[in-house]
Amino acid sequence: MSVAGISSSAKPQASRLVAILVLAAIVALVAATPFLPNYHIRVVNSLLIYILLGIGLNIVIGYTGLLDLGFVAFYAVGAYTYALLASPQLDLHLPFLLIVGIAAVLGMITGILLGIPVLKLRGDYLAIVTLGFGEIIRIVINNVDWLTGGPKGIARLDKASILGVEIARPVEIYWLLLVTVFLVGLFVWRLERSILGKAWAAIREDQDAARGIGINTTNAKLAAFATSATIGAIAGTIFAASQRFVSPESFTLQESVLIVLMIVIGGIGNILGIVAGAAILILLPELLREFAEWRILFLGILMVVLIIVRPAGIVPRTFGPEKLIRGLFGK
Amino acid sequence: MTLVFKNLRKQYGANVAINDVSTDFAPGLIYGVIGPNGAGKSTLINMTAGSYSVSDGSISLDGRRLDGMKKHQIANSGIARTYQNIRLFDQMTVLENLEVCAYPAEVYNTWREVLWPPYGRERAAARRESAMEILRFFGLEGYADAEAGSLPYGRQRMLEIARALAMKPRVLLLDEPAAGLNHHETAELTAKLAELRSPERIMLVVEHDMDLVMTLCDRIVVMHHGKLLFQGTPAEVQASSDVQLAYLGTDNDIDDIRAAAQDRRAQLGIRARRRS
């Protein structure tokens, strides 16, 4: 790679071009969406929710190197918090922002509760236990009928409103999601570059050596779980508010696996990778309309191929948002 | 400031790896730990750093017991170590390998770092400068933004020591730092390690390379079958018949070996070398 200070980008022109193209594509999509028909806006909203989920899970999988296969648990916590606090179910109708705050806290607590027992487990056992937790949460939701509505779920959730402005139409949800994804993405991006982010990277590389330089790996891992769970819960809350309906069917094991696939295929540890993965996950069935079923089949095969051929994912870790920005300014 | 081993014992089932070792280490000196393979040298480092548990006895720094503490607590008490098999953070850059050592001191400022960019920039710049200083000392500043795993082997060894120094340690434990290095690299390493001598630092070096040990170390600790066989200056160690026995075998064996060596030289027509 680079020795004696020689810059590694041998083709600054090429990376500048790529940066401009990618940014242009993103800007075009962002600007054009409000003018698309409702159906397409809903697709973009779905994409944004998966990007949000991916950003959250990526903290644990991509930054810290822990394979969490039960991420939907936090997604469900957020969704059902909204469902219970803004619907006829318990006849509570709290304001949206308050619910987001409560869901974030509940998510964080759940993340810590899940994190504490799994911290000392080896990678594959950690994956299994997180998977088990995710399933337990789903089964419990499915069966505590009187509270969660069981398999039927909870319907007729309130419309969200912030400071008197109602957020119910797809385009309004779109703006909400766009702002949320941007803010959360910015926060997580800065978190990765902070000292905590570096500690997570060290844990991922060699947990024991990380302890050897004084990192309290237990606390650092808990912080990762807590942050990722909080983001998952926030995503769940917005999801519930946009659907105005929740049921256990949205929180299956396959959902957890798909989010993991999305990150691994798109590019582990990299926000741009998550965007790429989510795009593949959501936009693919739109392009292959009659073959929508084949989407998951295709993803499964893609996963196997990539793990063998390009385990870092489609977008490498080093090609992050900072690369885009630097490429734009030709550095 | 003293590092004290008191009646240290490490047992794996029926195998006693460390058997009643007691000694202490003072700052300002470089201690070499030598001994035949399996003597327990690396085990001592692993126990001090907290990688292995202590079966009996104690390890203390300035009166504070280290054994029983968690690995990161020991590290934060001022113990830094390198590993026999290099354990760098391969995919992180050389700079990041050092910068991350600031974690214990700075983790609680993470919120400010993230939410208030000017503070974040200031901290990042400070960490970078501290790291660069250490890199310059080791001549590694040119590799600053390279992936640690991409460095040549000899540079990686240096980098591990640099990372240990980034912890601002009171005790520096080096586990075979010269393993796999050629003559030139070993000489470079010896010179650098000599510069690290400090009245505020206790240094232990486990090594097989006798040239390095005899040149560099002020005191040498000889381990054998888990016991502390002998301690002293390099001259004393070289003169000690106990040590010679341990490395070469029993009395009888030494004579046999010498006789066999003479025969061989005669066969091959080599004149015996006179050792002065």
Next chain:
Amino acid sequence: MLGTFIQQTVNALTIGSIYALIALGYTMVYGVLRMINFAHGEMFMLGAYAAFLVLTVFVGDIGAVGAFGLTLAFFGAVIAVGFFGVGIERLAYKPLRNSTRLAPMLSSLGVSLTLVTGVQILAGPQPVAFPSFFPATRYDFMGGTVTSVQIGILVAAFVLMFALYTLVNRSRMGIIVRAVSESRPTAQLLGINVNLAISAVFFSGPLLGAAGGILYASYYGIMSPTMGAVIGLKAFTAAILGGIGSIPGAMLGAYILAFVEVGGTALLPLITNGVLGTEYRDVLSFAILILVLLVKPAGILGEPVSEESMVYKREF
């Protein structure tokens, strides 16, 4: 009272046998490759579908199939799935043998998804009626009822497990497999054909799993593309409980889990006065899985891994 007890015991033995057949696959693969094979549950599912396919294609009228046709379907299906398992290993896991520790597991996630959705596309996502491989007779035994399906399952399972046990402990192939499980590098240095050993494991594991699938589908009369998921996880729990990597452990864990499940779901409504019912059966096995991994990951018959020998290098 005795009748219920006999009944429940037979039920537990039956379902335990099926768990055991699948658990053996997990444990053997873990033994040779130190890998958790997420796609193994799908071998269970493929067994049922393969048998159904053989019956419809080669035998014709499913309603009038005789013993010969059923035997043909059974053996044809399990052997086909065996070869399929070997093929999957070559394609999806072999290239990763020297990669990071979790790479094969991630690959198996992909394989699992591919197989489930593949079957869903080819055969439809809805459950399909599955013919029973045994005559529908019931026997009264000390007050409890035992069906011939259950007897058939017990017999088939015992025969297969005995065959595996003999193979592993008395044959040359068995020695090779055990050597590779102990230490692959050493086995390679000794000139042992490691690829053959691994292929043997990926043949017999899926074969047993497929047999389990056919027996399960016979028992419940139904098969679906997702049937491998939950059963797979339970069989995996059984393997972990008994000690992953240990063949006797897998069998032991399977029967213990089955008895705990059957007993637990019988007692759960009684203990909690109807608050928690039989639908929490699955939670029970997850809880056991989590508890074992947290408290004693080596399981009952497994070898404890000492903290100091564990390596913490990057996992995927």
